[in-house]
Amino acid sequence: MLLKEKIAAQLPAWQARVKSLLKESGEVKVGEVTISQAYGGMRGVKGLVTDISSVDPSEGIRLRGFTIPELIEKLPKPAGADMPYVGGLYYLLLTGEVPTIEEAQSVEAEWSARSQVPGYVFDVLKAMPANTPAMTLFSQAILALQRESVFTKAYDEGMRKDEYWEYALEDSLNLTAKLPAIAAYIYNLSQGKDLRVSAQPDLDWAANFGRMLGISAPDFADLARLYLIIHSDHESGNVSAHATHLVGTTLSDVYYAASAGMNGLAGPLHGRANQEALHWLKEVREKYGRVPSREELESFAWETLNSGQVIPGYGHAILRKTDPRYTALYEFGRKYFGQDDLFDLAVLVYDVVPEVLRNQGKAKDPWPNVDAISGTLLHHYGVLDCGGSCGFYTVAFGVSRILGVSANLVWARALGQPLERPKSLTTAELEAIAEKARAS
Numbered sequence: 001m002l003l004k005e006k007i008a009a010q011l012p013a014w015q016a017r018v019k020s021l022l023k024e025s026g027e028v029k030v031g032e033v034t035i036s037q038a039y040g041g042m043r044g045v046k047g048l049v050t051d052i053s054s055v056d057p058s059e060g061i062r063l064r065g066f067t068i069p070e071l072i073e074k075l076p077k078p079a080g081a082d083m084p085y086v087g088g089l090y091y092l093l094l095t096g097e098v099p100t101i102e103e104a105q106s107v108e109a110e111w112s113a114r115s116q117v118p119g120y121v122f123d124v125l126k127a128m129p130a131n132t133p134a135m136t137l138f139s140q141a142i143l144a145l146q147r148e149s150v151f152t153k154a155y156d157e158g159m160r161k162d163e164y165w166e167y168a169l170e171d172s173l174n175l176t177a178k179l180p181a182i183a184a185y186i187y188n189l190s191q192g193k194d195l196r197v198s199a200q201p202d203l204d205w206a207a208n209f210g211r212m213l214g215i216s217a218p219d220f221a222d223l224a225r226l227y228l229i230i231h232s233d234h235e236s237g238n239v240s241a242h243a244t245h246l247v248g249t250t251l252s253d254v255y256y257a258a259s260a261g262m263n264g265l266a267g268p269l270h271g272r273a274n275q276e277a278l279h280w281l282k283e284v285r286e287k288y289g290r291v292p293s294r295e296e297l298e299s300f301a302w303e304t305l306n307s308g309q310v311i312p313g314y315g316h317a318i319l320r321k322t323d324p325r326y327t328a329l330y331e332f333g334r335k336y337f338g339q340d341d342l343f344d345l346a347v348l349v350y351d352v353v354p355e356v357l358r359n360q361g362k363a364k365d366p367w368p369n370v371d372a373i374s375g376t377l378l379h380h381y382g383v384l385d386c387g388g389s390c391g392f393y394t395v396a397f398g399v400s401r402i403l404g405v406s407a408n409l410v411w412a413r414a415l416g417q418p419l420e421r422p423k424s425l426t427t428a429e430l431e432a433i434a435e436k437a438r439a440s
């Protein structure tokens with residue numbers, strides 16, 4: 001398999017690079033941890049490594065060094081499409097090289113060949129009560145598939161350490177290949193339909209996702225490609241990436257680890273913010289019966305803040321400027337949509353809410369993240385969302401995120417990243433450290 005050959009060829013140089021860095025500079029400090037950081041969600045603690053993506057506070061995401069506009073320009077596209085093959089992005093994440101069209105298509109072909117979802121997975125989902133949250137079903141489906149893990153099977157048979165990554169790669173390919181069909185089944189189930197749609201081999205992974213959701217608008221395949229590219233990775237400290245990595249370090253396989261990551265993505269401060277943001281926009285529209293004036297919107301935003309809630313889709317733990325993923329989706333909507341109430345409202349919110357948040361003076365980042373707008377694009381094409389924790393939109397985010405987090409797992413196993421086990425302290429120990437610092 002092409003991906004395996006590419007990674008195998010790169011691996012000795014990477015292993016030597018990491019070995020020499022650790023040998024020569026292992027004791028060099030990369031930062032200090034303060035008591036605020038220990039108590040404050042470890043913001044800014046530099047304790048993770050990934051070469052797959054990086055997030056600069058002002059510039060936002062780079063995947064293997066490329067910004068989103070660069071990815072759209074450089075990655076190969078299906079004939080007649082405006083947006084690239086997601087298979088090409090996955091190739092880039094895993095190898096660091098921009099693929100040729102044939103290389104991108106080889107990933108798409110791998111996915112197509114591995115896309116059949118075993119019937120028992122659908123049976124598990126179908127057995128759940130009708131109002132089960134979509135993210136619970138998604139995580140359950142991934143966990144149900146765990147019995148297919150070739151990594152765990154090979155481990156049981158005595159696989160060597162230097163073979164771990166090859167089996168992790170097999171698991172990543174096998175799982176990601178099936179995600180569109182699993183997600184679409186969950187979506188259709190939420191609409192009361194027990195529809196098991198198989199992938200169509202002449203369509204790429206993202207176009208298949210659109211087709212399985214039953215969305216026939218021709219531009220939806222391009223939106224799906226863009227959406228599934230931009231949500232794939234956001235360096236390693238975000239909750240879905242970190243949870244996946246953490247679980248993977250125990251040598252739990254890609255299925256166990258990705259399922260854990262999806263449980264983190266389901267939280268309202270993380271991936272579920274995409275649904276929360278859409279609902280917030282719908283509430284605004286419902287209250288005023290139209291797109292409101294700036295003054296009305298400002299007053300609605302203050303009502304939200306004064307009731308102790310966050311404005312979903314705004315703020316970020318790392319970013320300090322508008323999220324480029326927001327910009328990419330905004331530009332897509334501007335290009336493809338005529339008038340669309342919710343999209344237009346999301347754009348007006350961008351004009352009003354940052355100033356409100358600045359005036360409130362709490363959020364370190366008053367700018368929109370990807371979730372402030374992403375729901376309006378899915379909504380535009382008729383992807384239905386039942387709301388709250390039940391909603392499907394976070395599942396769409398998860399389909400993409402597993403590309404990045406599982407690519408990271410492959411490299412974590414390839415570079416022998418060990419069991420993650422930071423040290424915790426008691427409050428009394430922190431007080432003693434503080435006392436000593438005061439005295440000196």
Ligand code: AMX
Pocket residue numbers: 043238268269270271273305309310311312313314315316317318362363364365369370371
């Ligand atoms: N609305 C209201 N208050 C906000 C806010 C927002 N959008 N963003 C931050 N704040 C508040 C925080 O709740 C915190 O309040 P507190 O002091 O009373 O606890 C204060 O501002 C300082 O927070 P921060 O340091 O700026 O942010 P953080 O790193 O602790 O949290 C995040 C980051 C994303 C959780 C936060 O900005 C937030 O809750 N945003 C809304 C939810 C959201 O959009 N999440 C999606 C993020 C992207 C993703 O993961 N998909």
